[in-house]
Amino acid sequence: MAPCLPSDKLTTDTLIIGAGPSGLFTALLLLRYGISDVTIIDKYPIRTLTGHASGLQPRTLEILHTLGLKSQFDINAGGVADTAFWAPKDQDSGISRASAAPEVTNPTIYKRLIIQHQGRTEEVLNAELEKLGHHVKRPFEFLDYEYTEDKDHPVCAYVKDIARGQVQQYHCRYLIGADGANSVTRAASKIESTTHETSDSWLVADCAIKTDFPNIRRRCAxxxxxGNLMLIPSPRNTIRIYMLITNKQDLQDLAASKLDDLPAPLFKETQGRTRTTPLEILLKRLPPILKPYTIxxxxxxxxxxxxxGQKVIKSFTDNRNVLFVGDACHSHSPKAAQGMNTGIQDAYNLAWKLALILKGRANPSLLETYNSERCHIANQLIDFDTKFxxxxxxxxxxxxxxxxxxWKEAQGFTSGLAQEYPAGPLVVPLPAGAASECPCPLIPGQRLAPMSLIRHIDGYHLTSLDTMASLGHFNEVVFAGDISREPRKSEFRRLYEFLTSPGSVLTKYNGLPPEGQDGWLPDDIFSSPPLPLSSGENGKVMNLYVVHTASRFDVELRPDFELWKWNFFEDxxxxxxxxxxxxxxxxxRVAIVRPDGIVGMVRDGDGGLGREVHRYFGGFMK
Structure with missing residues (x-):
């Protein structure tokens, strides 16, 4: 290890290695959740500018919505709403469409994927970090880490300032490896991966085209x-082409080529060049696959x-203070647009847990659920991708x-809309026989499907994605029915008084609103900017969220419901x-919804509710 000068011994709560989408998203969430001491480094001198991961699945769009960022990804974006399957009609006629179907079938307000190259994703996330006074430190290379006797900052990471050629020490509470499939952080941890048998070679290109192929604005398999192609409609008159390479000579040429990330000459040969470029293989193989159509x-x-190759890391943590997100945890083929989405959802699962721990509000053992929940999803993904x-x-x-x-059987999983975490401290299964047949069942472990509601206090039409902004807060959601009529009126009033009493979890973990404030402020994406640690409002860790079927004109919220007046909604x-x-x-019915939008527990609002809710939060909160 190169010597470190005393002035180069730095401290930070969280050090993130890698500034791809999953690393940037982790940093952004921590900042929004009130953790200001975050450092993110990357070995490359500039961010990704184009290419790489492109598809944003509906569940990811829902998450971006809760951050107020979704509209930024709509700008000049492509999209996938339908998928078509093409195969040979006969030996001489070329291909014909075998079938077509909607891309998204689960209930959501987003019925398509957004297609934006990774450069745009990183551009948006970097801009958000800069608004919060942070930026990626470049070019800095992670070398190794070790544990020290320092109780406050037990991880010592060795980082090289590439420009200066000097090694620095970062003493941190938590180290997060988000440095991709060839993660140096993972290698330093010596955690092994489980590798599946398949290993495919691919060409991928973002290009403008002229073609008479009729389904060019649908995803096409x-x-x-x-040969085999996956075509993805990209922004404007462009497409992304994925080509599976199986020809032995093409595989040899690919292995020998060093021009894999360059827009090689299109219509003229480079004199003296003896190696075949990926572009030449693409131009040669494309026409016979699309026959009788031209491109x-x-x-x-x-x-x-x-x-x-399909592989997944055996543990998403080193069982202490080092954690992994994104491709550092799992790698697979690109056909189902899962890589960046899974990495973002890794970050979305991890960040709120880590923020509560760093604030001293939750026990460090809470991170065990990150490992169990995201390993569960990653292994399902690898099993699907291997078969696919x-x-x-x-x-x-x-x-x-x-x-x-x-493909159809996996739509709920690949869209992210029907993924389900296993039972554990944060996911309490329904009592036997309690599940119901409906489009969006309240199932612990699954996300709370977006709701279209009317805010009671002002009549604004909003979705639950608008009103449950990603600020690291739990939501205790009460489905109350008609609270304007007896006996439900009295029943709800008793429940509300209990939920807001000194002995309730809302009071126990939140305390009271800041002095001079006549109730808790709303958590909607329009009025809830990121809050500094010093803010009294940031002491809140959970909300009461009431959904009722009464007319908002028949129920007055003041004075009885003053404390949570912003969180009453007419269904x-x-x-x-x-x-x-x-x-x-x-x-x-009461649902505990976690900060990542996942239903944690569902119970009826009877006499045993308080005891079970206290037991739920007592398992991980301080």
Missing amino acids: IRTPA QITHIDWISKYVV AKLFGDQSALNSGDFEKT EGGREHRMHGVETDGPI
Whole structure:
């Protein structure tokens, strides 16, 4: 290890290695959750400018919505709303469309993927960091880490300032490896990965085209004897082409090529060059696959090659203070647009837990749930991707329906809308027989599906994504039915008085609103900017959120409901009650929704509710 000068011994609460989407998102969330001492480093002198990960799934869009960022990704974006499957019609006629279907089938307000290259994603996230007074330190290379006797900052990370050639020590409370599939942080931890047997070679290109292919603005899976493609409609008149390479000579040429990330010459040869470029392979293989349709590439923005094997790290932590997110944890093929989305959801699961621990509000053991929950999802992803990749490349069954069937069965998982965390301290299963048949059931471990509501106090029409901003707060959501009529009126009043009493979890963990404030302020994306640690409002860790079916004109919130007046919402006609499986004339139902939008527990508002809610939070809160 190179010597470190005393002046180069630095401290930080959280050191993040890698400034790809998952690292940037982790940093941004921690800052929004009130953790100001965050340092993020990256070995590259500039951020990604184009290419790489591109698809943002509906669940990721919901998350971006709660941050007030979703609209920024709409600018000049492409999209995928439908998927078409193409296969050979016969030996001579070329391909024909076998079927087509909507891309997103689960309930959500976002019925498509947004397609933006990774450069745009990093641009937006970097700009948000800079608004909060932070930026990525470049170029800094992570070398190694070790544990010390320092109780406050037990991890010592060795980092090289590449420009100065000097090694620095960062003493931190937590170290997060977000440095990609070839993670140096993971290698330093010596945590092994489980590797699956498949390993595919791919070409990927972002390009402008001219073509008579009729489905160019749909995602298309094209499987032919001449080769296999995945076409993704990108911004404007561009597409992303994924080409699976199986020809032995092409594989050898790819392995030898060093021009994998360059827009090589399109229409003229470079004199003296003896190696085949990825672009030349793409131009050679594309026409026979798309026959009888024609395609002309008019411009290349980005082209690359890569070999993908399915693997997942055996633990997302080193069982102490080092954690991993994104491709440092899992790698797989690009066909289902899962890499960046899974990394962002890793960060979304981790950041609120880490923020509560750093604030001294939760026990460090809470991080064990990050490992168990995200490992569960990653292993499901790898199992799906292994099967999906094998079927995609199976040349012996091009007209089989198995590939399309597998895609349809996995839509809830790949969109992120039906992923489910296993039972644990943060996910309490429903009592036996309590599940109901409805479009958006309240299932612990799954996300709370977005609701369209009317804010009681002012009549604003909002969604729950608007009103449950990502600020690191739990939401105790009460589906109350018609609170304007007896006996429900009295029943709800008793429940509300209990939930806001000195012995309730809301009071126990929140305390009281800041002095001079006549109630808790709303957590909507329009009026809840990130709050500094010194703010009294930042002492709040949970909200009461009341959804009722009464007319807002028939119930006055003041003075009885003054404390949480901003969080009462009218469910007009009881639609959201029915969508979520709650009978409007049945028991009042309460759902504990975690800061990452996941339902943690569902119970009826009877006499045992308080005891169970206290037990839930007592398992991890201080």
